Amino acid sequence: MGEIPILQIGPLLLVTIQTELHDRLAEQLQEDILQRVRETEAEGVLIDITALEMVDSFISRVLSETAQMVKVMGARMVLVGLQPEVTMALLELGLKLTGIETQLDIDSGIRRLGYHLAAVDEEVPGLPGAGERGHGTG
Amino acid sequence: MERVDIHSEEDIVRARQCARDLSLSLGFSLVDKTRIATATSELARNIFKYAREGRMEAEEIRDEQGRRGLRLAFIDTGPGIPDIEQAMDEGFSSADGLGQGLPGSKRLMDEFHIESAVGEGTRVEVIKWLK
Numbered sequence: 001m002g003e004i005p006i007l008q009i010g011p012l013l014l015v016t017i018q019t020e021l022h023d024r025l026a027e028q029l030q031e032d033i034l035q036r037v038r039e040t041e042a043e044g045v046l047i048d049i050t051a052l053e054m055v056d057s058f059i060s061r062v063l064s065e066t067a068q069m070v071k072v073m074g075a076r077m078v079l080v081g082l083q084p085e086v087t088m089a090l091l092e093l094g095l096k097l098t099g100i101e102t103q104l105d106i107d108s109g110i111r112r113l114g115y116h117l118a119a120v121d122e123e124v125p126g127l128p129g130a131g132e133r134g135h136g137t138g
Numbered sequence: 139m140e141r142v143d144i145h146s147e148e149d150i151v152r153a154r155q156c157a158r159d160l161s162l163s164l165g166f167s168l169v170d171k172t173r174i175a176t177a178t179s180e181l182a183r184n185i186f187k188y189a190r191e192g193r194m195e196a197e198e199i200r201d202e203q204g205r206r207g208l209r210l211a212f213i214d215t216g217p218g219i220p221d222i223e224q225a226m227d228e229g230f231s232s233a234d235g236l237g238q239g240l241p242g243s244k245r246l247m248d249e250f251h252i253e254s255a256v257g258e259g260t261r262v263e264v265i266k267w268l269k
Contacts, residue, residue: 020155023147023183053158054172056179057238085172093176093242094228 002028006036011043012113014106018051026062033066037075044113045070048106050081060095067100077101080109144182144214145191153182153194160196160208164268173246174208174266180239181212181262189216189259199265207248207267215259222254 185192192214244250249265
């Protein structure tokens with residue numbers, strides 16, 4: 001496994017890229033995502049690139065390929081967190097993120113994949129009730 | 139002048155960081171910093187991909203009006219580009235899907251100069267001026 005964590009949230013996988021992506025790391029991440037989709041039988045993969053300072057042709061190609069591979073495996077990938085300046089530079093470079101579904105943020109990405117965060121009704125041991133807490137996963 | 143030698147994938151990241159640090163100290167806008175970082179990544183990768191090794195030279199410059207800018211030169215002694223016109227053509231793409239690097243970098247920067255000789259190498263120079 002590479003150094004970018006892949007978190008499982010129910011039927012979804014969440015990947016938040018917080019580190020500078022060099023080529024090998026991007027390829028390793030692609031492999032890890034496919035492996036985790038297989039292991040967890042995930043329905044969707046959310047890739048959050050809020051922290052990426054730029055997306056070049058290499059990263060764009062790896063992301064497009066990953067989306068395609070995830071689709072072939074029967075799941076869906078949604079890319080979230082594209083910053084305005086990153087988007088501008090990406091399009092000026094001539095890239096179109098072909099075949100990649102995008103959403104503004106993690107929340108809308110989760111909804112795009114058919115889920116949403118909801119409070120649980122029943123008491124959870126050790127946690128305050130749904131009314132006091134206001135939100136939760138469900 | 140800053141110099142980054144390029145002979146591995148990690149050096150592409152190093153070139154990007156160097157360009158980012160310089161554009162930060164020059165006071166470029168967030169959008170221009172991102173354009174510079176993106177173009178640097180493409181041009182540094184071209185060196186690694188096609189010439190295996192080379193270097194980036196980065197420096198602050200001024201024109202006759204005193205306007206400040208960042209000049210980045212990407213220099214290699216690799217195989218050279220036989221047909222620059224074709225390499226600059228938007229529709230032209232090599233087998234592995236790369237090929238957007240040169241025309242794309244030209245769009246991202248304010249000035250773009252390329253010289254290449256087969257068997258001798260390639261020099262790409264780009265400039266971004268401070269607005």
